[in-house]
Amino acid sequence: MLYVIKITGSSLEPAFNDGDYVLASRIPLWLRGIRAGDVVIFQHPAYGRLIKLVQQVDRARGAVTVTGLRPGSVDSRQFGPIQARDVSAAVIGHIRKSG
Amino acid sequence: MIHTLLERLDRVLHFPRAKAHCDIPCGIYDPHLAQLGALTVIRMIDLMGELKATHAEGSPEYLHSFTRYVLVKEEHAEIVKREIRVIYGDYFKKEMLEKYPELPGLVQYIYSLGSKARQTTSREAALDLLAHVNRFAEIFWETKGVAVKRVKAPYKPGEEMVLPDL
Numbered sequence: 105m106l107y108v109i110k111i112t113g114s115s116l117e118p119a120f121n122d123g124d125y126v127l128a129s130r131i132p133l134w135l136r137g138i139r140a141g142d143v144v145i146f147q148h149p150a151y152g153r154l155i156k157l158v159q160q161v162d163r164a165r166g167a168v169t170v171t172g173l174r175p176g177s178v179d180s181r182q183f184g185p186i187q188a189r190d191v192s193a194a195v196i197g198h199i200r201k202s203g
Numbered sequence: 204m205i206h207t208l209l210e211r212l213d214r215v216l217h218f219p220r221a222k223a224h225c226d227i228p229c230g231i232y233d234p235h236l237a238q239l240g241a242l243t244v245i246r247m248i249d250l251m252g253e254l255k256a257t258h259a260e261g262s263p264e265y266l267h268s269f270t271r272y273v274l275v276k277e278e279h280a281e282i283v284k285r286e287i288r289v290i291y292g293d294y295f296k297k298e299m300l301e302k303y304p305e306l307p308g309l310v311q312y313i314y315s316l317g318s319k320a321r322q323t324t325s326r327e328a329a330l331d332l333l334a335h336v337n338r339f340a341e342i343f344w345e346t347k348g349v350a351v352k353r354v355k356a357p358y359k360p361g362e363e364m365v366l367p368d369l
Contacts, residue, residue, distance in 0.1 A: 112220050172225070
């Protein structure tokens with residue numbers, strides 16, 4: 105239940121840069137659920153597989169508000185909260201692009 | 204080293220991608236516009252000088268052309284400042300600033316030279332602006348691992364530019 109995923113795009117810069125790899129897993133989601141501050145991988149119907157920072161979790165509704173770190177980020181400000189069930193993994197490791 | 208290893212594995216295993224999606228075309232930065240702006244400032248100052256040789260000072264034609272040169276100089280000095288601000292603010296990361304500690308001071312100096320280019324008709328100051336924008340370009344391309352060359356601009360004022368050696 106461990107995935108290696110490559111990041112494309114720069115909405116999470118400077119924390120995560122284009123070309124970085126992350127290790128992501130479902131296990132934290134099973135053990136403790138999604139928390140604000142997690143960086144998660146999820147499937148969006150229009151944008152495909154995205155990586156964003158969790159800003160807020162509404163457990164009663166199963167809604168998760170996600171954000172990027174840059175003003176141009178496409179996130180819950182545009183498409184609203186996502187469904188918790190669409191979150192496939194949380195980031196547990198980060199391998200930065202060197203240089 | 205781990206990243207290099209993952210890159211190699213990625214070529215074979217094709218790891219999934221996750222988009223940190225932006226709604227603007229990210230990652231397209233080039234100091235070229237700033238360099239063109241600085242060259243234009245120099246050119247306008249040269250044209251102001253040449254104008255005296257061809258037109259009577261104070262004549263309608265003189266005033267008209269002189270005003271146009273001032274306006275273009277103003278505009279391009281601002282282009283220099285804007286382009287440098289965008290690249291410095293959006294492209295350069297903390298690690299790069301640590302590697303190039305001269306950068307914050309260099310950018311600040313370019314801002315002040317950009318203002319001086321608007322306030323005066325000093326060719327010397329305009330050349331100084333170009334020289335520092337060229338240094339900025341040199342650092343920029345170095346962070347991208349792109350070699351640079353110094354060439355004379357193939358148009359007036361024919362001053363030196365730092366360009367990527369592709």
